Amino acid sequence: MSIKSIKSIISSGESLTVEFKESKTKLNKDVYETVCAFSNRAGGDIFLGVKDDGMITGVDEEAIESIKKDFVTTINNSQKLSPPLYLNIQTIDIENKKILHIHVPKSKSVHSLNGKIFDRNNDSDINITGQNANIANLYLIKQDTHTEDKIFPYATMNDFDLELIKRIRIVASNRRADTHPWEGLSDFELLKSSGLYKVDKTTNKEGFTLGAILLFGKDETIVNALPHHKTDLILRKVNLDRYDDREIITTNLIDSYYKMMEFVKKHLNDPFYLEGDIRISLRDKIFREAVANSLIHREYSSAYVAKMIIENGKVVFENANIPHFYGELKPSNFTPYPKNPSIAKVFREIGFADELGSGVKNLYKYSKAYGGSDPVIVEGEVFKIEVQTPSEITEQNKSGGISGGISGGISELLNFIKENEGLSAVDISDKIDIPLRTIQRWMKQLKDEGKIVYQGSKKTGGYFAN
Structure with missing residues (x-):
């Protein structure tokens, strides 16, 4: 880790994954609680020689070796930390002082310290014994299996909506120019x-x-x-205290997607x-991704109620x-991880989602054009997506109306004419799927200007940019 990165982390303060300990001449005893909580x-990252407020005080050089020795001895002692951890302490020169850096990776095991289990919440270590x-x-966080793989050995084909399977088989086949692998399979073979x-090879359980x-x-x-x-x-x-409209969906994920x-x-x-x-359709591009993400990557073992909340100026997803x-999460630090890969595979086959990781990329690609800013995507115990939405201004027409910003529509129309000169109003209306009367009104304004x-x-004849 570079000095620049360390300074940036320290300046951001303590957090779920950052802890400061002054430890000028000896280890703070609660450093082991933080090690246990971080690993769980x-x-x-733990920085010794830094006050809680981020001030760098440094560790006395004469104490560095004894601090390192005490730390390594304790975390390798299964009577203290169980199971033991094997970590290193790095000495760093910063602002003419020496601090110690301990990186604690997330462990696949649940660790205890002196028989107590610690967890991390915000910037605190919590005893959850x-x-x-x-x-x-x-x-659950540390399990290697996916919740979607839980087997129900007594479920039969009678428990499934066979008409839904038939419908989805057709949707998948219509998306392929060649023969889809699902064609010719029985419903059971498709599933x-x-x-x-x-089949669970550890328990020999078999089923849907x-x-x-x-x-x-x-x-x-x-x-x-x-x-x-x-x-x-x-x-x-x-009605900000309650709601203006509400729908609670408890059906299958396919129809949940359509309803959302x-x-x-x-x-x-x-x-x-x-x-x-x-x-x-910017709206469809963005919310296709957000809705699919909410259904594919949800942790279904949790009773936390998933939500999609449309408010003034934004839409918030939680699951x-x-x-x-x-x-x-940002494109620069995002690493796609398949949380429910079988559900994701079916969604890809029927066109509800693309390849793994494309959802975040598309949200960033289109959200700024839609609502004026990038989306906010936060990974945690509750996964959140916040998308800004455009203003409520609409351009109505006698044929039923078309939603969209007036000035934005005229600006985009002008750009289209610049790139496609010589087209008539009818041709333009057909190509960009905007009612002719709306196109004619916008063109009149552009001509007047x-x-x-x-x-x-x-x-x-046709229209040309002036």
Whole structure:
């Protein structure tokens, strides 16, 4: 770790993954609690010779070797820290002082210190000994299996919505020019080939998985398998204490996706936008990714109610999560991790999602054009996505109306004409899928401003940028 990086971390203060200890001449005894908490939660960095407020005081040079020796002896002692850890301390020269840096990686085990289990919460080490629910959550975070792979050995094909499977088979086939692998398979073979029927080699249990039930199960099957499964859709713009509109979804993930997208289309504008010379729906591009992410990467073992909340100026998604990183996700620090790979595979086959990791990239690609700023994506026990939305200004027309910012639409129309000169109003209306009457009104304004001119005859002429 470079000096520049260390200074940046220290200047940001203590956090879930950063801890300061003054330890000028000897180790603070609670440093081991932090080591235990970091290893149990998300890992982190401990800096000795730094006060709680970030002031660098340094460690006395004469004490450095004894501090290192005491630390290594303690963390290697299974009577103290169980199971023991094997960590190093790095000496760093900074601001003419010496500090000690300990990097604690996230462990695959749950560790205890003197028989007590510590967890990390914000910038504090918490003793959770005897708190069975919190300890169980630590073990859940560290498990190697996916919740979607839980096997239900007594589930049969009668527990699935066969019409839904038929419908989704058609959707997947229509997306391929060649023959889709699902064609020709029985319903059971389709589920098995999608990783939704498995054999647990450690217990010899065999059967359909939770993923299969969530994707294709009848509603009563889903309730029996996962009673707390629901997604709460809320519109809160006028009545801020309660809501203006609300829908609670408890059905399969396929229909959940459709219902969530319908709620979005019902309550959010879709500004006029051109990508090249093709009009695309920014709203659909963005919320297709956000909705799919909410359903694919949710931790379904948690009773935390997933939400999509449409407010003034933003939409917020929340769902339970087993984090593999803590903090805000950006394209520069984002590493895709398959949290429910079988569910994700089915979503990709039917066009609800693209390859792993594309969702975050597309959210950043389109959100600024849609709402004026990048999305905020935060990984933690609760996964959150916040997308800014455009203003409520709309351009209405007699044929039923078209949502979108007026000035933005005219600006994009002018750009389109610059890149596609000589087209008539009818041709432009057809190509960018905007009603002709709206195009004619916008063109009149552009002509009045002297930004475009019409050249040629009425039958064969077209518009040019001035």
